[in-house]
Amino acid sequence: MGEFISHIKKPELIAKRREQIISAAMDLFRKQGYYATTMRQICTASKVNRGSFYDYFSNKEDILVHIFKTKMYSSGDFKKTFAERHISGPRDLRPFIRHILNVSWNRNGDVIKLLFRETIALDSEFLRMVLNVESAYTKWLADNFRRGLKLPAVTKELEMAANSMAFFCSFVPLRGWNMRDLDKTELLDFITDMLMARLKILKSEFRKKQKQPSLESKHGNT
Amino acid sequence: MGEFISHIKKPELIAKRREQIISAAMDLFRKQGYYATTMRQICTASKVNRGSFYDYFSNKEDILVHIFKTKMYSSGDFKKTFAERHISGPRDLRPFIRHILNVSWNRNGDVIKLLFRETIALDSEFLRMVLNVESAYTKWLADNFRRGLKLPAVTKELEMAANSMAFFCSFVPLRGWNMRDLDKTELLDFITDMLMARLKILKSEFRKKQKQPSLESKHGNT
Amino acid sequence: MGEFISHIKKPELIAKRREQIISAAMDLFRKQGYYATTMRQICTASKVNRGSFYDYFSNKEDILVHIFKTKMYSSGDFKKTFAERHISGPRDLRPFIRHILNVSWNRNGDVIKLLFRETIALDSEFLRMVLNVESAYTKWLADNFRRGLKLPAVTKELEMAANSMAFFCSFVPLRGWNMRDLDKTELLDFITDMLMARLKILKSEFRKKQKQPSLESKHGNT
Amino acid sequence: MGEFISHIKKPELIAKRREQIISAAMDLFRKQGYYATTMRQICTASKVNRGSFYDYFSNKEDILVHIFKTKMYSSGDFKKTFAERHISGPRDLRPFIRHILNVSWNRNGDVIKLLFRETIALDSEFLRMVLNVESAYTKWLADNFRRGLKLPAVTKELEMAANSMAFFCSFVPLRGWNMRDLDKTELLDFITDMLMARLKILKSEFRKKQKQPSLESKHGNT
DNA sequence: AATGAATGAGAATTCATTCAT
DNA sequence: CATGAATGAATTCTCATTCAT
Numbered sequence: 001m002g003e004f005i006s007h008i009k010k011p012e013l014i015a016k017r018r019e020q021i022i023s024a025a026m027d028l029f030r031k032q033g034y035y036a037t038t039m040r041q042i043c044t045a046s047k048v049n050r051g052s053f054y055d056y057f058s059n060k061e062d063i064l065v066h067i068f069k070t071k072m073y074s075s076g077d078f079k080k081t082f083a084e085r086h087i088s089g090p091r092d093l094r095p096f097i098r099h100i101l102n103v104s105w106n107r108n109g110d111v112i113k114l115l116f117r118e119t120i121a122l123d124s125e126f127l128r129m130v131l132n133v134e135s136a137y138t139k140w141l142a143d144n145f146r147r148g149l150k151l152p153a154v155t156k157e158l159e160m161a162a163n164s165m166a167f168f169c170s171f172v173p174l175r176g177w178n179m180r181d182l183d184k185t186e187l188l189d190f191i192t193d194m195l196m197a198r199l200k201i202l203k204s205e206f207r208k209k210q211k212q213p214s215l216e217s218k219h220g221n222t
Numbered sequence: 223m224g225e226f227i228s229h230i231k232k233p234e235l236i237a238k239r240r241e242q243i244i245s246a247a248m249d250l251f252r253k254q255g256y257y258a259t260t261m262r263q264i265c266t267a268s269k270v271n272r273g274s275f276y277d278y279f280s281n282k283e284d285i286l287v288h289i290f291k292t293k294m295y296s297s298g299d300f301k302k303t304f305a306e307r308h309i310s311g312p313r314d315l316r317p318f319i320r321h322i323l324n325v326s327w328n329r330n331g332d333v334i335k336l337l338f339r340e341t342i343a344l345d346s347e348f349l350r351m352v353l354n355v356e357s358a359y360t361k362w363l364a365d366n367f368r369r370g371l372k373l374p375a376v377t378k379e380l381e382m383a384a385n386s387m388a389f390f391c392s393f394v395p396l397r398g399w400n401m402r403d404l405d406k407t408e409l410l411d412f413i414t415d416m417l418m419a420r421l422k423i424l425k426s427e428f429r430k431k432q433k434q435p436s437l438e439s440k441h442g443n444t
Numbered sequence: 445m446g447e448f449i450s451h452i453k454k455p456e457l458i459a460k461r462r463e464q465i466i467s468a469a470m471d472l473f474r475k476q477g478y479y480a481t482t483m484r485q486i487c488t489a490s491k492v493n494r495g496s497f498y499d500y501f502s503n504k505e506d507i508l509v510h511i512f513k514t515k516m517y518s519s520g521d522f523k524k525t526f527a528e529r530h531i532s533g534p535r536d537l538r539p540f541i542r543h544i545l546n547v548s549w550n551r552n553g554d555v556i557k558l559l560f561r562e563t564i565a566l567d568s569e570f571l572r573m574v575l576n577v578e579s580a581y582t583k584w585l586a587d588n589f590r591r592g593l594k595l596p597a598v599t600k601e602l603e604m605a606a607n608s609m610a611f612f613c614s615f616v617p618l619r620g621w622n623m624r625d626l627d628k629t630e631l632l633d634f635i636t637d638m639l640m641a642r643l644k645i646l647k648s649e650f651r652k653k654q655k656q657p658s659l660e661s662k663h664g665n666t
Numbered sequence: 667m668g669e670f671i672s673h674i675k676k677p678e679l680i681a682k683r684r685e686q687i688i689s690a691a692m693d694l695f696r697k698q699g700y701y702a703t704t705m706r707q708i709c710t711a712s713k714v715n716r717g718s719f720y721d722y723f724s725n726k727e728d729i730l731v732h733i734f735k736t737k738m739y740s741s742g743d744f745k746k747t748f749a750e751r752h753i754s755g756p757r758d759l760r761p762f763i764r765h766i767l768n769v770s771w772n773r774n775g776d777v778i779k780l781l782f783r784e785t786i787a788l789d790s791e792f793l794r795m796v797l798n799v800e801s802a803y804t805k806w807l808a809d810n811f812r813r814g815l816k817l818p819a820v821t822k823e824l825e826m827a828a829n830s831m832a833f834f835c836s837f838v839p840l841r842g843w844n845m846r847d848l849d850k851t852e853l854l855d856f857i858t859d860m861l862m863a864r865l866k867i868l869k870s871e872f873r874k875k876q877k878q879p880s881l882e883s884k885h886g887n888t
Numbered sequence: 889a890a891t892g893a894a895t896g897a898g899a900a901t902t903c904a905t906t907c908a909t
Numbered sequence: 910c911a912t913g914a915a916t917g918a919a920t921t922c923t924c925a926t927t928c929a930t
Contacts, residue, residue: 007892007893008892008893009891009892009893010892010893013893032342033257033342033343034257035255035256035257035258036257036342036343038919038920038921039920039921039922040919040920040921048894049893049894049895049896050895050896050921050922051894051895051896051897051922051923051924052893052894052895053922054922054923055893055894059921059922060921060922116338116339116396117338117339117342120254120255120258120339121255121258131399131400134400135400138400156405156408157412160405160408160409160412161412163397163400163401163409164393164412164413164416166397167389167393167396167397170396171386171389174338174389174392175385175388175389177353178353178356178357178360178385179385183378183382186378186382187382187385190379190382190383190386190420191386193420193423194386194416194417194419194420195416197416197419197420197423198412198415198416198419201415201419229910230910231910235910260902260903260904261903261904261905262903262904271910271911271912271913272904272905272912272913273905273906273907273911273912273913273914274910274911274912275905276904276905276906277910277911281904281905282904282905451913451914452913452914453912453913453914454913454914457914476786477701477786477787478701479699479700479701479702480701480786480787482898482899482900483899483900483901484898484899484900492915493914493915493916493917494900494901494916494917495901495902495903495915495916495917495918496914496915496916497901498900498901498902499914499915503900503901504900504901560782560783560840561782561783561786564698564699564702564783565699565702575843575844578844579844582844600849600852601856604849604852604853604856605856607841607844607845607853608837608856608857608860610841611833611837611840611841614840615830615833618782618833618836619829619832619833621797622797622800622801622804622829623829627822627826630822630826631826631829634823634826634827634830634864635830637864637867638830638860638861638863638864639860641860641863641864641866641867642856642859642860642863644863645859645863673889674889675889676889679889704923704924704925705924705925705926706924706925714890715889715890715891715892716891716892716925716926717890717891717892717893717926717927717928718889718890718891719926720925720926720927721889721890725925725926726925726926
């Protein structure tokens with residue numbers, strides 16, 4: 001437990017070696033999966049000595065942990081990228097969705113794939129952390145949708161929309177094998193349209209409710 | 223590779239033991255993942271002798287193969303279930319979607335999860351087979367949508383809708399950890415609505431194109 | 445933690461293999477020490493497969509634990525042997541001492557040596573157990589001395605005598621390298637005489653105290 | 667092997683660093699044992715760079731060798747201390763014994779413990795040297811006893827007494843865990859008395875033999 | 889003379905699979 | 910056809926030692 005402290009003195013060397021290792025490991029994990037990838041392979045591919053490896057990571061699992069940490073939060077791509085893309089009004093809604101999907105599919109695809117496939121390899125303590133980050137991210141999405149639709153509060157329906165959005169982020173990473181690059185670009189618009197269509201319904205339902213605040217309005221389903 | 227032929231004579235015994243093993247293995251795989259599950263655990267849980275196991279499966283991976291084979295095609299739940307639910311006209315569209323999602327989330331959730339997480343453990347030959355089944359299934363979905371929308375042919379947009387649909391099938395299996403049972407039920411309608419909304423757009427666009435067949439109509443991107 | 449349960453079914457096979465392993469291991473430990481002895485060597489010497497080893501012991505340390513357990517208590521040599529040799533009166537005192545030294549030096553020498561050298565390899569929980577057994581043994585010795593000297597209670601001086609006795613048990617195991625076999629036999633009488641001489645002083649001091657119960661009598665030391 | 671020659675020029679630096687290292691190492695060896703102590707720990711504790719270490723010792727084992735060398739002979743505590751305490755007549759006998767035990771238990775306890783536990787880690791050549799020193803020390807003890815008892819020559823019985831004495835030196839270092847500090851002080855007198863009592867018998871037997879030089883007198887053995 | 893990173897042999901242990909009965 | 914012990918290749922990780930700066 002507890003944060004691993006490297007014995008190596010130069011921080012820039014630590015960063016460099018970790019980068020080497022993570023890069024090689026991600027490649028191997030993507031191709032073979034976490035378990036089927038051996039330390040031997042990782043060290044050979046990253047050109048880091050098998051003994052030296054343990055100066056930079058505490059053990060094999062630690063690579064996964066670092067990947068998720070680096071890519072998901074702290075200095076991570078997720079937050080940083082998305083923090084810059086904030087929704088302030090209705091006009092931002094569509095570009096916001098497109099942007100996030102685009103980044104998720106084309107830049108973070110590998111991490112997302114890993115996230116779905118290999119979280120089971122994480123020890124429970126860190127797993128909980130990862131899931132918490134995911135939850136927080138979904139909440140952040142929901143709040144952005146709220147602003148984009150000018151709604152007063154985050155409703156359960158907004159949460160479902162956010163969950164769908166988060167799930168769409170893994171669409172291409174998980175199902176990309178069934179598509180050509182061309183299709184992926186078209187899919188971006190298709191999915192954006194689908195989500196926008198659903199959000200519009202959500203908005204119009206809200207308006208209806210405002211006019212007749214005493215009546216619950218839902219369409220009956222089987 | 224080639225098909226594994228058991229030495230055991232009685233087919234009903236083979237079926238029985240395989241069922242025992244698959245049932246126990248799926249349970250363990252779901253909880254711990256394929257690699258973290260040992261043959262010892264599988265044999266103990268299924269009450270099959272560790273030596274006898276190899277009379278019913280050729281090796282550990284073979285269990286996965288059989289699970290996918292059994293659950294996805296041949297006697298599989300997928301086709302069988304869905305074959306009975308065919309779309310013949312527009313009125314079937316919504317119930318069709320709801321039904322498929324419902325079955326996927328509540329009956330086939332475990333297999334779907336396995337499919338996303340552990341296909342990497344399969345040797346490439348069988349992996350290709352699995353992916354082919356998936357593709358075929360998606361095509362079948364697209365054709366049903368076509369019938370539901372009364373369109374003359376399967377367009378690229380219909381294919382994308384089908385891909386989305388197939389992807390939604392794994393929504394709860396993969397992201398269920400973030401939802402209560404209650405939410406899952408509401409989500410069923412939410413997703414159905416979203417897909418229906420997109421299909422309606424698709425239909426109306428088709429109508430527009432029929433009236434002005436010479437003009438390409440697309441919305442601007444980014 | 446907790447008792448290791450072997451998966452092997454036949455108890456007699458477990459006993460046989462453990463015996464093989466312990467015998468080979470003790471030999472190697474004596475020559476090279478615990479740490480310098482590898483599992484490879486133990487398995488080769490005991491003719492037990494390197495994988496099979498873990499069907500009979502939970503790990504390397506477990507060998508040490510078993511040696512101490514087997515040799516020190518439960519079915520162990522210590523208790524069994526000594527239980528039969530009980531002091532009931534003054535005439536038993538000298539034979540009792542001689543017998544215990546003899547057994548310790550000639551039959552349990554290897555274990556005693558191990559006990560002094562390798563207890564540091566034991567995990568703290570089991571180490572405490574071992575030390576408790578030692579303490580109990582020393583108390584048992586003290587009580588026998590008490591009976592042999594016909595004293596009413598175990599005094600601090602009796603405890604010191606017992607501690608000395610327990611320490612003498614490791615004389616030859618620890619310092620045997622400085623003696624020929626011939627010397628060891630003579631040493632048996634020499635040490636017995638020494639302890640007897642001290643016990644006689646102890647007894648006579650007790651008598652003196654009984655006559656003048658109000659006066660503390662001790663010789664002054666620097 | 668042969669003596670290790672340091673590349674370092676300043677002898678006082680060599681001495682200083684070796685002292686640093688030995689001091690830290692002894693502490694760690696006592697607590698954890700030789701094998702469980704890593705070079706990392708030794709270098710951290712002694713504040714000597716892990717690379718520099720090999721400028722002052724040839725390898726890990728060399729620390730042990732130096733400890734024994736430094737503490738046992740040459741500039742060693744043993745000889746120096748004891749040389750000052752020489753027996754010239756019967757009156758010196760008891761103080762001599764007390765003094766040696768006291769020093770062994772309270773000043774050299776750690777080295778003695780190490781000597782019993784870790785000599786096995788020494789390569790055979792140096793081991794022989796260590797044992798030789800021990801033998802010489804025992805002979806020196808025997809000769810002092812001879813002078814204290816005014817005997818003409820060192821008999822086998824005197825040798826046994828000296829061996830016992832040498833063994834008593836390790837009593838508290840090896841069995842101290844079973845005693846409080848208070849007990850250790852009382853034990854000093856108890857053991858001194860025991861040895862003195864035995865030596866008196868030895869002396870009186872000598873006198874008897876002198877009177878009847880033709881008769882062998884021994885007590886019967888089991 | 890000090891520093892600190894690199895090296896790689898070797899350790900304990902696991903586990904799918906085989907095989908004799 | 911079942912049983913359960915044996916097999917051994919492969920895995921992760923440690924650590925004394927070396928080496929370039």
